[in-house]
Amino acid sequence: MKQERFVALHAREWDSLQAWLGELDRQPKRALRHELALEFPAAYRRVCHHLALARGRGYSHEVTDRLQSLVQRGHRVLYRPPPPRWHRAAAFLVADFPRLVRAQWRCMALAAALFYVPALALLVWLQLHPEFAHTLFSSARLAQFERMYDPANPQLGRSSGTNLQMFGYYVFNNVSIAFRTFASGLLFGVGAIYVLGANGIVIGGVAGHLEAIGYGGPFWRFVATHSAFELTAMVIAGGAGLQLGLTLLAPGRRRRGPALVEAGWIGAKLALGAFAMLVVAACIEAYWSSQAGLPDALRFGVAALVWLLVLVWLGFGGRAGRHGA
Amino acid sequence: MLDSVREIETPEGISLRLRAAGPLPRAQAWMVDTVVRLVLLMLAMIPLSLFGTGGLGLAMLAMFALLWAYWVACELWLDGQSLGKRALGLRVVNLDGTPVTWLPSVTRNLLRVVDALPGVYGVGLASTLVDPCARRLGDIVAGTMVVHTKETATGHQVPPAPALPLPLPLSPEEQAALVDFAERAGQLTVQRQEELANLLEPLTGCRDTAGVARLLGYANGLLGRP
Numbered sequence: 127m128k129q130e131r132f133v134a135l136h137a138r139e140w141d142s143l144q145a146w147l148g149e150l151d152r153q154p155k156r157a158l159r160h161e162l163a164l165e166f167p168a169a170y171r172r173v174c175h176h177l178a179l180a181r182g183r184g185y186s187h188e189v190t191d192r193l194q195s196l197v198q199r200g201h202r203v204l205y206r207p208p209p210p211r212w213h214r215a216a217a218f219l220v221a222d223f224p225r226l227v228r229a230q231w232r233c234m235a236l237a238a239a240l241f242y243v244p245a246l247a248l249l250v251w252l253q254l255h256p257e258f259a260h261t262l263f264s265s266a267r268l269a270q271f272e273r274m275y276d277p278a279n280p281q282l283g284r285s286s287g288t289n290l291q292m293f294g295y296y297v298f299n300n301v302s303i304a305f306r307t308f309a310s311g312l313l314f315g316v317g318a319i320y321v322l323g324a325n326g327i328v329i330g331g332v333a334g335h336l337e338a339i340g341y342g343g344p345f346w347r348f349v350a351t352h353s354a355f356e357l358t359a360m361v362i363a364g365g366a367g368l369q370l371g372l373t374l375l376a377p378g379r380r381r382r383g384p385a386l387v388e389a390g391w392i393g394a395k396l397a398l399g400a401f402a403m404l405v406v407a408a409c410i411e412a413y414w415s416s417q418a419g420l421p422d423a424l425r426f427g428v429a430a431l432v433w434l435l436v437l438v439w440l441g442f443g444g445r446a447g448r449h450g451a
Numbered sequence: 452m453l454d455s456v457r458e459i460e461t462p463e464g465i466s467l468r469l470r471a472a473g474p475l476p477r478a479q480a481w482m483v484d485t486v487v488r489l490v491l492l493m494l495a496m497i498p499l500s501l502f503g504t505g506g507l508g509l510a511m512l513a514m515f516a517l518l519w520a521y522w523v524a525c526e527l528w529l530d531g532q533s534l535g536k537r538a539l540g541l542r543v544v545n546l547d548g549t550p551v552t553w554l555p556s557v558t559r560n561l562l563r564v565v566d567a568l569p570g571v572y573g574v575g576l577a578s579t580l581v582d583p584c585a586r587r588l589g590d591i592v593a594g595t596m597v598v599h600t601k602e603t604a605t606g607h608q609v610p611p612a613p614a615l616p617l618p619l620p621l622s623p624e625e626q627a628a629l630v631d632f633a634e635r636a637g638q639l640t641v642q643r644q645e646e647l648a649n650l651l652e653p654l655t656g657c658r659d660t661a662g663v664a665r666l667l668g669y670a671n672g673l674l675g676r677p
Contacts, residue, residue: 309563
C-alpha cells in the first residue's frame with residue numbers, strides 16, 4: 127500500500143487520538159468522561175500497529191515521526207502509575223518496614239555495633255579517665271553541653287527555644303543526618319561507617335562526660351524516652367547505607383547494575399521508615415522529654431515502655447500470626 | 452556514545468525513542484528549581500515571622516520540605532517534572548520509558564546527596580558524562596533517566612509535484628533515500644539540490660533543475676500521490 131492511501135485510511139483515527147490526548151493534558155477530568163477514554167487502550171494499540179507497519183514498509187519520516195510522537199504520548203498515559211493509596215503507608219509502617227529491617231538484620235547488626243560499641247566504650251572510659259573529654263571536645267562545646275544539662279536549668283536538654291521551634295529543628299537536623307547517612311553509604315559504605323562511628327563517639331563522649339561530672343541525672347532523664355526512636359532510626363539509616371555499599375562491593379550472584387537498583391529501593395524504603403521514626407522522636411523530644419517537672423518514676427516508666435514498643439514493633443511487626451498469611 | 456537516543460521496546464512490539472538529557476540542560480533546570488525554592492522559602496517566611504520563635508520551627512519544617520520533599524512531590528504529581536525541568540522541557544522516566552513511580556523517585560532524590568558531593572554536583576557531572584544515558588549516580592541506582600520532552604523538528608513534507616514512474620526498480624533503501632532527499636529539499640539551497648541531483652544523472656538522465664524536478668516527481672510517485 128502506498129503511503130498516501132495509508133494516511134488517507136487512518137488519518138482520522140490518529141487525529142482523534144491526538145485530540146483526546148491533548149484534552150487529557152488540559153482537562154483530565156473531562157477527557158476521562160469522554161467515550162474515547164474507554165476506547166483508548168485499543169486505539170493506542172492500533173496506532174502502535176500502524177507505526178510498526180509504517181516502519182516496515184519504509185514510509186517517509188512525515189508519517190513515522192507523527193506516529194512515533196503519538197505513540198510516545200499514548201505510552202505515557204497507558205503506563206502511568208496508579209494514584210498513591212494512603213492506606214498503603216499505614217500498612218508499610220506497621221508490617222512491611224519491620225519485615226524489611228529484619229530481612230536486613232546483618233547490616234542492621236553491623237550498624238548497631240558500629241554505633242553502640244564506641245559509644246559504650248567511651249561512656250565507660252570517661253568514668254575512669256574524665257580528663258579524656260577535653261581531648262574529644264573543645265572547651266566551648268563542653269561548656270555548651272554542661273549548660274544544656276545543668277541541674278539548675280528549668281528546661282531539660284536545651285539552653286533556649288520553644289517546643290515548636292525545637293521540633294522543627296529536630297526534624298530538619300536529624301532527618302537530614304539520617305538521609306545523608308543512608309546516601310553516603312553508596313560510597314562503598316564508607317560514609318555510613320563514618321557517620322555511625324562519629325555519632326557513636328560524640329554521643330558516648332557527651333554521656334560519659336556529663337555522667338562523670340555529676341550532671342548525669344538531667345541527661346538520662348532527657349534522652350531516655352526519645353532515644354528509643356532516634357538512635358534506632360539512626361542505626362537503621364546507617365544499616366540501609368551499609369547495605370547499599372556492600373551490594374556495590376559484593377553484588378553476589380547478580381549483575382552489579384540490577385543488584386544496585388534493588389538495594390537502592392530497599393534502602394529508600396528503610397530511609398522512609400527511619401524518617402517516620404525520627405518525626406515521632408522529634409515530637410517526643412520537643413514536647414515530652416523537655417518537661418522538667420515530671421516525676422522520675424513516670425519518666426523512666428514511659429521510657430522503658432517506649433523502648434519495649436520499638437523493639438517489639440521491629441521484632442514482631444508483620445510476622446504472620448498463628449493463622450498464617 | 453554521542454547519540455543520546457535510547458530505544459526501548461514496548462510490550463506492543465515497537466520501540467520508543469527517548470532522548471537522554473545531558474548535564475547542561477539538567478544543571479539549568481536545577482538552577483531554576485533552586486531559585487523557585489528560595490522564593491518559596493522567602494514567601495513562607497513572611498507569614499511565619501508573625502509566630503515569633505515558634506515560626507522559626509515552622510520555617511525549619513518548610514526548609515526540610517523544600518530540601519527533600521520538593522523533588523519527590525513534583526515528580527509524582529507533575530508527571531515526572533520539577534518546575535525547573537518543566538521549564539527546560541525535561542522529564543524523569545523509569546528506564547523502561549514509563550512515568551516515574553514513587554519508589555524510584557524517592558531513591559534518586561535521596562542519593563542526590565552523593566551526586567552533589569564535591570562542591571556543586573561534581574560526582575553527578577562525572578557520572579552524566581560517563582554514562583551513555585547521561586544518568587547521575589542517583590538515577591543509576593534508582594533505575595531512572597532524565598529525557599527531553601520536546602520533539603525534535605519532524606521531517607518536512609515532500610513538496611507536491613506531478614508523480615513520475617521510476618525508470619528502473621530500486622531497492623527499499625534506495626527508495627527511502629529518494630524520499631529523504633525530497634523531504635529535505637526545502638532545507639537545502641538550490642545549488643546543493645542540483646549538486647546532489649547531478650549524482651543521479653544515470654537514473655534521471657538530466658542535470659540541474661530538470662534533475663531535481665524529476666527526483667521530486669519520483670518521490671511523489673513513491674508516496675502514491677497522483
